[in-house]
Amino acid sequence: MSPFFFLLLLSFELACSYRHPLDPLTPSEISIVSSVIKTSHFGSSKSLSFHYVGLDEPDKPDLLEWSLGHRRSKEKALPPRRAFVIARSEGKTHEIYVDIASRSVVSDEVYEGFGYPMLTFEEEEAASALPFNYPPFVASVAKRRLALEDVLCTPLSVGWFGEAKQGRRRVKIACYLTGDTVNFYARPLEGVTVVVDLDALAIVEYEDRVVVPVPESAGTDYRAAKQRPPFGPQTKPGAVVQPEGKGFEVDGHMIRWANWEFHLGFDVRAGTVISVASVKDSEVGTPRRVLHRGFVSELFIPYMDPSEEWYYKTFFDAGENGFGLSAAPLEPNADCPANAAFMDAHFAGRDGAPGRIPNALCVFERYAGDASWRHTEFGFPGQVITEVRPDVSLVVRMVSAVGNYDYVIDWEFKTSGSIKIGVSLTGILEVKGTRYTHADQIAGDEHGTLLARNTIGVYHDHFVTFHLDLDVDGPANSIVRSKLKTVRVTDGSSRRRSYWTVAKETAKTEADARVELGDEPGELLVVNPSKRTRMGNLVGYRVISHGATATSLLSDDDYPQIRASYSKNQVWVTAYNKSEKWAAGLYTDESRGDDNLAAWSRRNAGIEDTDIVLWYTAGFHHVPCQEDFPLMPLLSGGFELRPANFFESNPLIKTRPNGPVLLPNCSSNP
Ligand SMILES: *[C@@H]1O[C@H](CO)[C@@H](O)[C@H](O)[C@H]1NC(C)=O
Numbered sequence: 001m002s003p004f005f006f007l008l009l010l011s012f013e014l015a016c017s018y019r020h021p022l023d024p025l026t027p028s029e030i031s032i033v034s035s036v037i038k039t040s041h042f043g044s045s046k047s048l049s050f051h052y053v054g055l056d057e058p059d060k061p062d063l064l065e066w067s068l069g070h071r072r073s074k075e076k077a078l079p080p081r082r083a084f085v086i087a088r089s090e091g092k093t094h095e096i097y098v099d100i101a102s103r104s105v106v107s108d109e110v111y112e113g114f115g116y117p118m119l120t121f122e123e124e125e126a127a128s129a130l131p132f133n134y135p136p137f138v139a140s141v142a143k144r145r146l147a148l149e150d151v152l153c154t155p156l157s158v159g160w161f162g163e164a165k166q167g168r169r170r171v172k173i174a175c176y177l178t179g180d181t182v183n184f185y186a187r188p189l190e191g192v193t194v195v196v197d198l199d200a201l202a203i204v205e206y207e208d209r210v211v212v213p214v215p216e217s218a219g220t221d222y223r224a225a226k227q228r229p230p231f232g233p234q235t236k237p238g239a240v241v242q243p244e245g246k247g248f249e250v251d252g253h254m255i256r257w258a259n260w261e262f263h264l265g266f267d268v269r270a271g272t273v274i275s276v277a278s279v280k281d282s283e284v285g286t287p288r289r290v291l292h293r294g295f296v297s298e299l300f301i302p303y304m305d306p307s308e309e310w311y312y313k314t315f316f317d318a319g320e321n322g323f324g325l326s327a328a329p330l331e332p333n334a335d336c337p338a339n340a341a342f343m344d345a346h347f348a349g350r351d352g353a354p355g356r357i358p359n360a361l362c363v364f365e366r367y368a369g370d371a372s373w374r375h376t377e378f379g380f381p382g383q384v385i386t387e388v389r390p391d392v393s394l395v396v397r398m399v400s401a402v403g404n405y406d407y408v409i410d411w412e413f414k415t416s417g418s419i420k421i422g423v424s425l426t427g428i429l430e431v432k433g434t435r436y437t438h439a440d441q442i443a444g445d446e447h448g449t450l451l452a453r454n455t456i457g458v459y460h461d462h463f464v465t466f467h468l469d470l471d472v473d474g475p476a477n478s479i480v481r482s483k484l485k486t487v488r489v490t491d492g493s494s495r496r497r498s499y500w501t502v503a504k505e506t507a508k509t510e511a512d513a514r515v516e517l518g519d520e521p522g523e524l525l526v527v528n529p530s531k532r533t534r535m536g537n538l539v540g541y542r543v544i545s546h547g548a549t550a551t552s553l554l555s556d557d558d559y560p561q562i563r564a565s566y567s568k569n570q571v572w573v574t575a576y577n578k579s580e581k582w583a584a585g586l587y588t589d590e591s592r593g594d595d596n597l598a599a600w601s602r603r604n605a606g607i608e609d610t611d612i613v614l615w616y617t618a619g620f621h622h623v624p625c626q627e628d629f630p631l632m633p634l635l636s637g638g639f640e641l642r643p644a645n646f647f648e649s650n651p652l653i654k655t656r657p658n659g660p661v662l663l664p665n666c667s668s669n670p
């Protein structure tokens with residue numbers, strides 16, 4: 001093949017490889033971006049590492065203009081494709097924008113503020129290997145009479161605890177005895193602190209303070225092949241069958257199903273990114289905009305053990321590790337049902353080379369076996385009228401396995417117009433080794449629950465913060481709080497002495513919209529102040545919590561709380577700003593809370609009748625219990641964005657019932 005032909009092929013592939021301005025960078029685009037930065041920009045500089053490579057999405061007005069034009073004519077030219085890169089070179093953090101078509105660096109600025117970019121897998125792996133060639137660590141393992149070849153280590157972010165000067169980029173290394181179990185986290189080697197300077201890739205601090213028994217391996221393995229009778233409960237095999245095929249269409253990254261259409265993207269920091277979600281109103285006949293962009297912005301997982309080896313464990317899984325980068329390849333027929341479609345995701349490695357996460361996302365129709373609405377009418381003499389419609393929804397799922405924990409994030413689109421966001425926790429608890437073997441031996445506060453011999457499950461929280469740029473029938477929206485208030489009847493006008501009524505308040509500025517939903521009875525609505533139903537009500541969407549309403553209990557002056565100061569409210573609303581995506585700041589590792597959601601909200605910008613972003617935190621306080629060991633069953637919570645005076649009436653009344661499911665005649669026993 002001549003080089004010219006190869007070039008032609010390459011440019012053809014590029015031209016066709018993305019179709020929507022929000023499509024994630026393709027592997028060839030990632031290659032272009034990293035090679036432009038490596039060659040034309042940093043020359044042969046040896047120290048260059050890529051910490052974030054992602055799409056710099058077009059400015060919102062350009063995107064909306066493109067969408068409008070694209071609807072009218074499919075020929076509408078795509079806005080320029082740009083990548084945003086955070087790279088480190090010679091100990092400095094660079095923010096680089098690359099124009100992909102012209103293969104050029106548009107801008108490069110050195111970031112001088114506090115905090116560091118996401119860690120890379122490669123440096124985490126290299127840091128984890130350091131203790132094995134560090135004689136004091138080898139001696140600590142020998143002192144505990146453990147076999148060095150049974151020990152494995154993993155890096156943990158160090159946080160920030162009031163140091164006035166910017167520290168080096170560091171991680172602490174936690175080590176575990178594995179031996180004959182694959183439960184990596186069940187057998188911690190307590191008492192040892194190993195601090196690694198990531199840029200120098202060297203151990204810079206070491207302490208062996210106390211010797212604590214290492215829990216035994218019995219009962220910790222979770223592989224099916226390792227289980228012995230008596231076995232757990234057994235159910236019959238079953239699967240969802242759709243004899244007429246899938247009901248949704250995957251067109252590049254656009255998904256169309258029933259009355260919904262949306263763009264499904266991926267980002268190494270956020271994971272799943274849902275964009276331009278619109279719901280078709282059968283009365284109007286056209287799609288109506290609901291959610292411009294929604295994604296997991298940050299996670300905050302503070303542990304509640306203040307001891308020397310544990311106090312720093314206060315993790316930010318998106319900003320420190322990459323919630324998307326940690327996406328687990330999904331197992332067909334287990335993580336997602338038999339009728340699921342899968343999508344791969346792509347990322348840039350530390351050296352900028354593209355990598356692939358197979359089956360990072362799945363999309364499926366959920367036949368929950370529930371009704372979407374029903375009524376039985378006994379009132380007519382001699383007849384019983386029953387109407388029921390089954391509930392079928394479309395689910396987009398990702399699982400992120402950040403170290404020990406697995407988070408299942410579901411975006412569920414319902415034909416009723418609701419979007420339900422599910423957050424589920426499973427995986428392995430972070431446990432602490434202890435000398436105790438029975439709860440009766442424990443006198444003081446051990447900061448957790450004794451789960452097994454020598455094993456404490458430490459108290460902690462999970463706060464998952466979502467960025468939700470709702471555009472209900474357009475970008476200019478307002479926040480309305482309707483509060484339910486008890487009214488006393490004192491004038492004798494009724495035989496009742498009280499009732500409740502609704503008082504509505506529109507939030508004027510960001511400070512008015514810092515909400516703890518559970519605080520007082522009421523509703524939180526995102527409305528379009530210039531659109532009303534025929535009845536004259538403002539069209540809107542309600543935000544409803546489904547469990548997971550915990551907010552942080554740490555004191556305001558505690559360092560992890562300063563970094564995650566937004567975690568004391570479930571809801572914040574800010575004026576839209578393209579650069580404000582990450583609730584704990586762009587540089588979360590070793591951050592100080594100076595660039596977080598609470599700091600942005602202190603500007604107290606106006607949020608009435610303008611483009612706003614709603615930030616919702618799903619929170620769990622986790623007091624571990626024995627069932628969470630050796631691996632915890634799924635614990636779920638979440639929230640719902642539910643139409644409220646958005647449609648003229650129940651959009652499902654005219655939905656015709658499905659016919660019977662005609663199963664194909666097949667048998668696996670010929
Ligand atoms: C947008 O956000 C950035 C980062 O927080 C901030 O520097 C900038 O001032 C904001 N712009 C406006 C108009 O508030």
Ligand SMILES: *[C@@H]1O[C@H](CO)[C@@H](O)[C@H](O)[C@H]1NC(C)=O
Binds near residue numbers: 664665
């Ligand atoms: C399946 O079985 C039914 C009943 O036995 C029969 O009427 C039908 O024709 C069969 N369909 C096919 C596709 O073989």
Ligand SMILES: [Cu+2]
Binds near residue numbers: 425460622
């Ligand atoms: Cu937990």
